[in-house]
Amino acid sequence: xxxxxxxxxxxxxxxxxxxxxxxxxxxxxxxxxxxxxxxxxxxxxxxxxxxxxxxxxxxxxxxxxxxxxxxxxxxxxxxxxxxxxxxxxxxxxxxxxxxxxxxxxxxxxxx
Amino acid sequence: xxxxxxxxxxxxxxxxxxxxxxxxxxxxxxxxxxxxxxxxxxxxxxxxxxxxxxxxxxxxxxxxxxxxxxxxxxxxxxxxxxxxxxxxxxxxxxxxxxxxxxxxxxxxxxxxxxxxxxxxx
Numbered sequence: 001x002x003x004x005x006x007x008x009x010x011x012x013x014x015x016x017x018x019x020x021x022x023x024x025x026x027x028x029x030x031x032x033x034x035x036x037x038x039x040x041x042x043x044x045x046x047x048x049x050x051x052x053x054x055x056x057x058x059x060x061x062x063x064x065x066x067x068x069x070x071x072x073x074x075x076x077x078x079x080x081x082x083x084x085x086x087x088x089x090x091x092x093x094x095x096x097x098x099x100x101x102x103x104x105x106x107x108x109x110x111x
Numbered sequence: 112x113x114x115x116x117x118x119x120x121x122x123x124x125x126x127x128x129x130x131x132x133x134x135x136x137x138x139x140x141x142x143x144x145x146x147x148x149x150x151x152x153x154x155x156x157x158x159x160x161x162x163x164x165x166x167x168x169x170x171x172x173x174x175x176x177x178x179x180x181x182x183x184x185x186x187x188x189x190x191x192x193x194x195x196x197x198x199x200x201x202x203x204x205x206x207x208x209x210x211x212x213x214x215x216x217x218x219x220x221x222x223x224x225x226x227x228x229x230x231x232x
Contacts, residue, residue: 003155034216038156045206045225046148046156051218057211089156093216098158099170100146100217105155 004029004090004103011109017078020106022090023071028101030071034093037066037075040105041086049088050075077108085110113137113221115207120226127197127230133190133207133223141165141185144210146219147192149203149228159205160192161217174200197230204228 005023012018022029022037029035033053038046048057050066053073063078073092077084090103119131133145147159160171160181169181180193190207204225211220 032215034214036216036218038219040156045222046208046219047222048211048218048220051212052214052216055212057220087155091156091158091216091218097170098172099161100158102148102156102158 004092004101006088006090006103006106008104009107009109011111012077012080013111014080014082016080017076018080018108020075020077020088020090020108022073022075022092022103024073024092024094024101025071027096028092028094029068029073029090031095032093033068035066035068035073036091037064038089038091039084039086040089046089080110082110084108113209115209115221115223117205117207117223117226120205120228122229122231123197124232125198125230128193128195129197129228131192131194131205131207131226131228133192135188135190135207135209138209140183140188144217145181145183145190146208146210146217147181147190148206148208148219148222149201150206150225151200151203154203157203161210162190194228197228199230202228202230 037050054066208219209221
């Protein structure tokens with residue numbers, strides 16, 4: 001299966017807002033509201049930040065939000081903080097036989 | 112508290128088999144579906160396999176289909192990944208993860224710390 005497409009890197013200054021895109025097809029991102037976002041710091045396990053496009057798990061800062069338009073989902077982080085610097089991955093349900101697919105990941109740098 | 116502890120990783124030659132385990136504690140294991148997800152050194156996350164809470168359904172990534180088998184023993188609170196015919200490209204940290212929400216996106220709310228598998232001659 002093909003991975004979802006994410007930008008390799010994004011950057012922003014403290015206090016700013018950034019958005020990370022995740023582009024798929026009508027068989028995954030565009031066809032269903034089952035996109036999740038994970039944050040991963042170096043050497044650590046991933047952490048769930050958003051599920052079902054825009055739902056935030058308990059304990060996740062409301063600076064993190066998710067949305068979707070057509071075949072592209074987005075993770076927006078507002079009020080950037082140094083601790084947000086990490087890799088971010090999207091995943092989606094897919095109607096293919098494999099059921100789930102991840103994006104290639106985006107490295108967020110806080111300048 | 113929820114804990115997932117992977118074990119069974121190591122260095123193996125191509126073609127050899129290996130079985131990974133994931134010991135779960137702090138929750139009712141038999142109520143939750145589970146994933147295996149891997150990450151090659153310096154690379155992104157790759158979903159490997161999923162198993163329903165009762166073992167009734169299993170799905171695999173194309174890259175491992177026919178070689179890997181996911182299973183679980185709900186009496187032992189343990190998830191397994193049997194990996195056969197290992198290849199160099201299977202070299203990765205393997206994570207087990209709990210599916211925490213009733214969603215067809217199968218989002219994972221808890222992850223283990225991973226176990227490293229290196230396939231090399």
